[in-house]
Amino acid sequence: MSQYPDSPLCSRLGASVPIFGFSHSLDVVVAISRAGGIGVWGATRNTPAEIESGLARLATETAGAPFAVDLVLPKDMPARQDRSAIEEAIPTEHRAFVDGLRRKYQVPDDGLPGVRSRFVRSEEMATDQLHAVLDSEVPLVAMGVGTPPAAVTAAKERGKRIISLVGAPKHAQRAIDAGADILVAQGYDAGAHTGEIGTFSLVPQIVELAGEIPVIAAGGVATGRHILAAFALGAQAVWMGTAWLFTTEHQIDPIIAAKLVRAGSGDTVRSRADSGKTLRQIKSAWTEEWSAAAAPTPLGMPYQDILVGDLLGSVERNRIEPLMKSEAGQSVGYFSGQTTVPELMADLATQTSTATGALRNRLGHND
Amino acid sequence: MSQYPDSPLCSRLGASVPIFGFSHSLDVVVAISRAGGIGVWGATRNTPAEIESGLARLATETAGAPFAVDLVLPKDMPARQDRSAIEEAIPTEHRAFVDGLRRKYQVPDDGLPGVRSRFVRSEEMATDQLHAVLDSEVPLVAMGVGTPPAAVTAAKERGKRIISLVGAPKHAQRAIDAGADILVAQGYDAGAHTGEIGTFSLVPQIVELAGEIPVIAAGGVATGRHILAAFALGAQAVWMGTAWLFTTEHQIDPIIAAKLVRAGSGDTVRSRADSGKTLRQIKSAWTEEWSAAAAPTPLGMPYQDILVGDLLGSVERNRIEPLMKSEAGQSVGYFSGQTTVPELMADLATQTSTATGALRNRLGHND
Numbered sequence: 001m002s003q004y005p006d007s008p009l010c011s012r013l014g015a016s017v018p019i020f021g022f023s024h025s026l027d028v029v030v031a032i033s034r035a036g037g038i039g040v041w042g043a044t045r046n047t048p049a050e051i052e053s054g055l056a057r058l059a060t061e062t063a064g065a066p067f068a069v070d071l072v073l074p075k076d077m078p079a080r081q082d083r084s085a086i087e088e089a090i091p092t093e094h095r096a097f098v099d100g101l102r103r104k105y106q107v108p109d110d111g112l113p114g115v116r117s118r119f120v121r122s123e124e125m126a127t128d129q130l131h132a133v134l135d136s137e138v139p140l141v142a143m144g145v146g147t148p149p150a151a152v153t154a155a156k157e158r159g160k161r162i163i164s165l166v167g168a169p170k171h172a173q174r175a176i177d178a179g180a181d182i183l184v185a186q187g188y189d190a191g192a193h194t195g196e197i198g199t200f201s202l203v204p205q206i207v208e209l210a211g212e213i214p215v216i217a218a219g220g221v222a223t224g225r226h227i228l229a230a231f232a233l234g235a236q237a238v239w240m241g242t243a244w245l246f247t248t249e250h251q252i253d254p255i256i257a258a259k260l261v262r263a264g265s266g267d268t269v270r271s272r273a274d275s276g277k278t279l280r281q282i283k284s285a286w287t288e289e290w291s292a293a294a295a296p297t298p299l300g301m302p303y304q305d306i307l308v309g310d311l312l313g314s315v316e317r318n319r320i321e322p323l324m325k326s327e328a329g330q331s332v333g334y335f336s337g338q339t340t341v342p343e344l345m346a347d348l349a350t351q352t353s354t355a356t357g358a359l360r361n362r363l364g365h366n367d
Numbered sequence: 368m369s370q371y372p373d374s375p376l377c378s379r380l381g382a383s384v385p386i387f388g389f390s391h392s393l394d395v396v397v398a399i400s401r402a403g404g405i406g407v408w409g410a411t412r413n414t415p416a417e418i419e420s421g422l423a424r425l426a427t428e429t430a431g432a433p434f435a436v437d438l439v440l441p442k443d444m445p446a447r448q449d450r451s452a453i454e455e456a457i458p459t460e461h462r463a464f465v466d467g468l469r470r471k472y473q474v475p476d477d478g479l480p481g482v483r484s485r486f487v488r489s490e491e492m493a494t495d496q497l498h499a500v501l502d503s504e505v506p507l508v509a510m511g512v513g514t515p516p517a518a519v520t521a522a523k524e525r526g527k528r529i530i531s532l533v534g535a536p537k538h539a540q541r542a543i544d545a546g547a548d549i550l551v552a553q554g555y556d557a558g559a560h561t562g563e564i565g566t567f568s569l570v571p572q573i574v575e576l577a578g579e580i581p582v583i584a585a586g587g588v589a590t591g592r593h594i595l596a597a598f599a600l601g602a603q604a605v606w607m608g609t610a611w612l613f614t615t616e617h618q619i620d621p622i623i624a625a626k627l628v629r630a631g632s633g634d635t636v637r638s639r640a641d642s643g644k645t646l647r648q649i650k651s652a653w654t655e656e657w658s659a660a661a662a663p664t665p666l667g668m669p670y671q672d673i674l675v676g677d678l679l680g681s682v683e684r685n686r687i688e689p690l691m692k693s694e695a696g697q698s699v700g701y702f703s704g705q706t707t708v709p710e711l712m713a714d715l716a717t718q719t720s721t722a723t724g725a726l727r728n729r730l731g732h733n734d
Contacts, residue, residue, distance in 0.1 A: 005729035168633050169700070188555065189565030197632045198556030199567035200596070201587035201697035205632065220568035229567070229599035232726050233592050265564045265572065266535050330568035333536070356730060359599050362372035363723060 003353035005228065009182065009214040009236040013038060013066045013140070013161075017345065018227070018237035020163075020184075020216055022070060022142075026054055027249040031341035033058075033065040040142055040239075044072040045115045048125075048132040055136035068140035068163065069133055071126070072193070073148050074277070074301060078122045086120055086306045094296050094307055101289055105323055107314050114313020116275065121302035126151075134158045142184070145193055145277065147171075149178040156181075165218070167195025172206050176213060183215050184239050190219030191242050191280045191329030194270060200233075207234030222334035224351025228359060242328045246335040247344060255319060256326050257338070259284070265333035272297075274312070276304035280329055285322035370720035372595065376549065376581040376603040380405060380433045380507070380528075384712065385594070385604035387530075387551075387583055389437060389509075393421055394616040398708035400425075400432040407509055407606075411439040412482045415492075415499040422503035435507035435530065436500055438493070439560070440515050441644070441668060445489045453487055453673045461663050461674055468656055472690055474681050481680020483642065488669035493518075501525045509551070512560055512644065514538075516545040523548075532585070534562025539573050543580060550582045551606050557586030558609045558647045558696030561637060567600070574601030589701035591718025595726060609695045613702040614711060622686060623693050624705070626651070632700035639664075641679070643671035647696055652689035653679075 007018040021032035022040040029039030041058060043051050051069070058067050078085065102109065119125055130151055133141055141155045142163040152162050156179060164175035165184040172183055185206035187199025199219035207215045217230035218239035230238045244250055245260055252260075263282045270278040273290035276299055281287065289295060298304045315323045339347075374385040388399035389407040396406030408425060410418050418436070425434050445452065469476065486492055497518055500508055508522045509530040519529050523546060531542035532551040539550055552573035554566025566586035574582045584597035585606035597605045611617055612627055619627075630649045637645040640657035643666055648654065656662060665671045682690045706714075 005726070006731065007729075169631065170633075187565060187567065189568040195633070197697055198554060198565040198587055200554065200565065200593065201556040201589075201632050201700070204590055204592045205700060207592075220565055222568075223571055225571045225574075225600050226567065229596040231729055232596035232599045232722060234722075234725075264536065265568050266537075266562070330564055333568070333572060355599060355601075358601075359372070360730070362374075362598055363727070364373065 003349040003356075005231040005356070007236045009216075010038070015066050017349070019345070019348065020068070020237055020239040021244055021341075022239060022241040023244045023250065025244070025250045026057060027251070028244045028247060028341060029058060029067060030061045031247075031249050032244070032345070033062040033067045035342050035345040036065075037345065038066050038068060038140070040068040040070050040140075042070045042144070043129070044070065044144065045118070046129075047119065048128040051129055051132040052136065055133065055138050059137040066139055068142050069136075069138045070142035070144050071129055071133065072121075072144040073126050073130075073146045073151055074121075075146055075148070077126065077302060078120065080124045081120050081122050083117075083120050083306060086303055090299065090303060090307050091296070094299060097296050098307055098311055101323075102311055105285070105315075105320050107311055107320050107323070108318050110314050110317065112310070112313055112317070114309040114311070114316065116305040116312060117309020121305060130154070134160070143180075147175040147178045147180055152179045163216070166206065167202070168197055169205055169209055171195075172209050176210065181213070183210050183213055184218050185215050185235070186239070187219030189330040191268070191332075192327045193275070193277050194219065194280050194329075195278075203230065203233040203235055220330050222331035224348055224353070224355040226331075227348065227352045228355040240331070242331045243335060243344060244341065245326060245328065246337070246339055247341045248338055249341050252326070253316070253319065253324065255321055255324050259324070260326055260328060260332060261336055263328065263332045265330040268328050268330055268332060272304065274304070274308065276301035279327060281325055281327045282332065284325040286325055370716040370723075372598040372723070374603045376583075377405070382433050384716070386712070386715065387435070387604060387606040388611055388708075389606060389608040390611045390617065392611070392617045393424060394618070395611045395614060395708060396425060396434060397428045398614070398616050399611070399712070400429040400434045402709050402712040403432075404712065405433050405435060405507070407435040407437050407507075409437045409511070410496070411437065411511065412485070413496075414486065415495040418496055418499040419503065422500065422505050426504040433506055435509050436503075436505045437509035437511050438496055438500065439488075439511040440493050440497075440513045440518055441488075442513055442515070444493065444669060445487065447491045448487050448489050450484075450487050450673060453670055457666065457670060457674050458663070461666060464663050465674055465678055468690075469678055472652070472682075472687050474678055474687050474690070475685050477681050477684065479677070479680055479684065481676045481678070481683065483672040483679060484676020488672060497521065501527070510547075514542040514545045514547055519546045530583070533573065534569070535564055536572055536576055538562075539576050543577065548580070550577050550580055551585050552582050552602070553606070554586030556697040558635070558699075559694045560642070560644050561586065561647050561696075562645075570597065570600040570602055586696060587698050589698035591715055591720065591722040593698075594715065594719045595722040607698070609698045610702060610711060611708065612693060612695065613704070613706055614708045615705055616708050619693070620683070620686065620691065622688055622691050626691070627693055627695060627699060628703055630695065630699045632697040635695050635697055635699060639671065641671070641675065643668035646694060648692055648694045649699065651692040653692055
């Protein structure tokens with residue numbers, strides 16, 4: 001007997017736990033799927049070759065359990081992989097500001113790229129990434145920003161189901177029109193790329209608009225109470241990202257892990273400084289510097305990626321403490337120490353069962 | 368048989384419906400309490416004499432049903448009612464900006480104050496307002512911003528129960544330490560003065576921290592699904608404000624009513640332009656002007672009140688369309704036409720019952 005509310009969506013997908021777990025770590029993704037949920041690999045910063053090998057590994061190690069891959073496919077990216085064209089378009093003021101940060105925080109210029117600058121986000125790269133996904137055995141393809149109709153059609157022709165992350169009713173309508181099979185209503189509370197509408201305010205209106213299309217709730221999910229509430233709001237599953245940063249499978253840098261443990265829900269901020277799009281992360285000297293009155297306005301994607309990518313890569317490699325940080329949602333305040341994926345999954349099951357029992361008691365008088 | 372989950376809090380207070388309804392309109396407050404909920408009168412912009420007469424009217428017209436009054440009691444206000452001292456401290460740049468808006472939008476300088484400038488928010492005024500409350504028969508006193516321990520003690524000595532609105536765990540702890548009887552966990556999604564933490568992320572951590580102290584969920588509540596979810600999150604009631612702006616009892620200006628009907632959840636914004644504290648409202652030329660690059664940073668409370676109060680008063684009196692606006696939360700997207708308080712209360716009961724039935728079906732497999 002499941003400790004979770006019944007989810008026709010997850011039953012159909014072959015998952016016994018209605019939790020989609022997003023991570024950039026393949027180990028975390030495997031562990032989530034093995035524990036009954038649906039691991040979602042965030043692969044948007046990976047090369048096509050890495051995506052091919054990563055998905056092959058997931059297909060093997062998940063041992064028949066469902067899993068997913070997440071790509072970010074925004075509109076209006078440059079056509080080709082041409083870093084020098086991007087570099088040329090970066091204003092002097094922005095370059096000077098980043099150079100100033102490099103000097104101020106003594107970040108070595110080691111000549112290496114970071115995760116955001118190892119390639120240019122472009123139509124060309126998106127196409128190659130998507131092909132690697134289509135050629136793989138992954139059954140579920142999540143689109144984190146934007147749901148291009150052509151990509152949806154191509155993936156569905158290969159038997160993939162499409163999950164679209166949306167932050168507003170108009171995005172949901174576009175995703176439905178494009179043919180998305182599942183919507184993730186991702187609220188302002190969420191980590192990484194988020195919109196303006198709070199999770200609580202967002203979910204029921206996406207459920208209403210989606211009709212028969214199942215909806216997953218994302219943004220702020222941390223406990224069994226949240227999981228039960230997501231079902232009350234009309235969702236059929238939850239989507240969690242921040243929680244896995246606290247698992248040992250993730251192998252996060254101890255400096256960042258310590259910052260995550262200290263952070264409360266009020267210690268995250270949405271900033272455009274990383275990618276050009278609003279990205280929720282824990283507050284740091286990085287976000288403070290970019291929100292100072294003298295700071296330039298961040299550039300659009302992919303210009304901001306290239307502007308800051310090498311610097312941020314060196315910050316990570318050389319462990320420049322004040323600028324080290326992590327994407328995180330407002331659920332960060334609920335976690336205060338390291339755990340493992342199976343332990344966390346077990347805790348969530350118990351918590352959901354407890355929350356359900358408490359709610360049943362409140363509903364008792366209606367029987 | 369109630370269509371709502373059981374609420375020990377509301378039973379204790381004598382309410383049959385677990386909805387606290389906040390409004391500046393006495394007619395709305397009366398109608399909510401008469402329909403089984405708990406009407407909360409937002410009286411912070413009212414004089415002590417108005418509070419005295421308003422609460423006397425509520426005591427009579429609610430006919431034994433519970434009701435509440437809400438005051439805003441922020442720290443660090445000036446000691447005395449001295450508008451000229453406030454005026455003297457306003458920078459020339461700010462004055463020039465507001466004068467520029469007056470000219471641009473042709474707002475008559477009719478020499479009258481607005482709701483924000485009819486008196487200066489001060490310790491003196493707060494004391495007089497509080498005395499009017501203490502001398503009244505109102506059983507419940509809500510504190511919208513700040514929970515001063517002396518005010519709590521004085522109110523409790525007069526047999527009042529104290530409701531404190533909090534937007535973060537640290538505020539909740541302060542309110543508990545001050546002796547609050549009930550907490551409202553008010554999330555980012557809410558209208559008017561709101562913090563950074565989304566309602567979904569906020570509520571369970573306040574419930575956890577509050578222990579035996581009952582918690583009410585606020586911010587984004589619009590439908591029966593939200594009410595059920597609030598209970599799933601651990602709350603014992605919901606607090607709604609925006610919804611009542613759509614009731615005929617409120618007698619809102621038709622220009623503002625039309626703007627509210629058009630607004631989606633993404634069409635609200637938090638701005639410090641009205642009071643100096645972040646106030647969620649529908650987007651308008653007013654919020655756009657103050658967020659322009661050339662706009663000055665809003666002053667603190669009560670300086671901003673006095674800086675803009677007369678102008679906003681004239682905007683309302685003379686119906687200057689582009690600058691007319693309303694406080695509203697992200698629930699605004701759920702309402703698309705006028706209703707009455709009893710109709711809305713009946714709808715919410717039906718919706719909650721429907722949402723409960725749907726959730727029961729999902730929980731069926733756990734029996």
